[in-house]
Amino acid sequence: MIELLTLFISAIGVGFVSAIAGIGGGSLLVPFMVLVLGYDIKIAVAASLLCVIATSSMAASEYLERGIVDLKTALLLEPITSLGAIVGANLTLTLPSNIVEGLLGILLLYVSLTMLKKSLRKTSIESPIADSTEIDNRRKIAGTLISFIAGLSSGMLGIGGGVLKVPIMTLVMGLPIKTAVATSSFMIGLTASSGGIIYLVGGMVRAEVAASLIAGIIPGAYLGARYMRRLEPRTIRLVFSLILLYASIRLMYSLITS
Amino acid sequence: MYDVQVRILRYGVIIGLIIVIVGLLINPINILKIIGLAIIVLTPLTSLSFISIKLFKERRRQEFILSQFTIIVIIISIIISLLRNY
Numbered sequence: 021m022i023e024l025l026t027l028f029i030s031a032i033g034v035g036f037v038s039a040i041a042g043i044g045g046g047s048l049l050v051p052f053m054v055l056v057l058g059y060d061i062k063i064a065v066a067a068s069l070l071c072v073i074a075t076s077s078m079a080a081s082e083y084l085e086r087g088i089v090d091l092k093t094a095l096l097l098e099p100i101t102s103l104g105a106i107v108g109a110n111l112t113l114t115l116p117s118n119i120v121e122g123l124l125g126i127l128l129l130y131v132s133l134t135m136l137k138k139s140l141r142k143t144s145i146e147s148p149i150a151d152s153t154e155i156d157n158r159r160k161i162a163g164t165l166i167s168f169i170a171g172l173s174s175g176m177l178g179i180g181g182g183v184l185k186v187p188i189m190t191l192v193m194g195l196p197i198k199t200a201v202a203t204s205s206f207m208i209g210l211t212a213s214s215g216g217i218i219y220l221v222g223g224m225v226r227a228e229v230a231a232s233l234i235a236g237i238i239p240g241a242y243l244g245a246r247y248m249r250r251l252e253p254r255t256i257r258l259v260f261s262l263i264l265l266y267a268s269i270r271l272m273y274s275l276i277t278s
Numbered sequence: 279m280y281d282v283q284v285r286i287l288r289y290g291v292i293i294g295l296i297i298v299i300v301g302l303l304i305n306p307i308n309i310l311k312i313i314g315l316a317i318i319v320l321t322p323l324t325s326l327s328f329i330s331i332k333l334f335k336e337r338r339r340q341e342f343i344l345s346q347f348t349i350i351v352i353i354i355s356i357i358i359s360l361l362r363n364y
Contacts, residue, residue, distance in 0.1 A: 074291045081287035084280050095344035106355040209322035216319040221359035227311040231298045
């Protein structure tokens with residue numbers, strides 16, 4: 021019972037922070053469950069994917085209602101992203117846990133450095149081709165290939181993959197940032213669902229863990245979005261990029277030493 | 279515009295979560311827990327299926343075909359995992 025209460029409270033915190041920092045809950049939740057609570061990474065990834073489904077479904081419903089999801093781009097990229105997630109989930113179930121932890125460490129290094137860069141930058145950079153309506157075939161192919169990697173990392177490591185999807189859409193496909201965020205949010209649920217099915221059927225989802233996390237992360241994200249204006253997102257991003265950097269080093273170190 | 283699809287996304291996860299919690303509290307044979315988890319996992323796919331039907335009705339062929347690709351990929355993955363595990 022104490023374990024479930026800890027997970028519930030942690031999920032509120034993760035939801036709150038990820039909404040303010042503008043990142044998916046998975047990149048905080050999985051390292052927290054592995055490094056602090058001592059869960060096996062496969063159980064943590066499975067539970068995290070269910071949380072990602074919950075948060076992205078809530079966000080995507082808002083974006084879909086407002087009509088800012090670019091369905092054409094989402095549906096173009098999603099088949100290959102889902103395929104990546106399925107391959108990734110099967111890889112995690114096959115590989116030893118310490119290798120998956122090492123790979124998570126590498127991904128977290130990328131996420132933390134991206135966050136750090138974002139928090140130190142004073143102005144946001146818009147897509148260089150944000151106004152273009154036609155996307156040439158070369159960009160479509162590049163976007164599709166990178167989407168596979170986004171899906172692979174999602175299914176393998178239990179993250180949403182927005183950290184890869186949004187740059188693909190803005191820099192490669194030329195979507196405006198708001199549309200990219202909305203479209204990515206819509207896609208994240210589907211990608212996490214593709215990976216989540218593999219873990220569910222494979223018996224890796226612990227119902228009580230997933231339920232505690234989902235029950236905490238939804239109100240946490242809601243509170244985070246509500247208090248976002250009162251808090252300074254740059255400072256929070258800076259603090260959490262350093263925490264993620266520390267987590268990534270610890271995960272990579274455990275891989276080397278094992 | 280996408281009222282049904284929005285409602286599925288918004289309430290699908292919550293309904294699934296409630297069923298899992300009820301399953302954890304009262305059901306000893308796990309069936310409610312599995313149903314609840316399956317509802318949560320399949321919520322985005324269900325919403326996409328309804329979007330796909332809408333695209334078909336609106337004769338947006340290219341988008342409809344692309345949505346079918348995603349649905350087919352996910353369904354094949356379900357079948358393969360079921361075959362491998364049972």
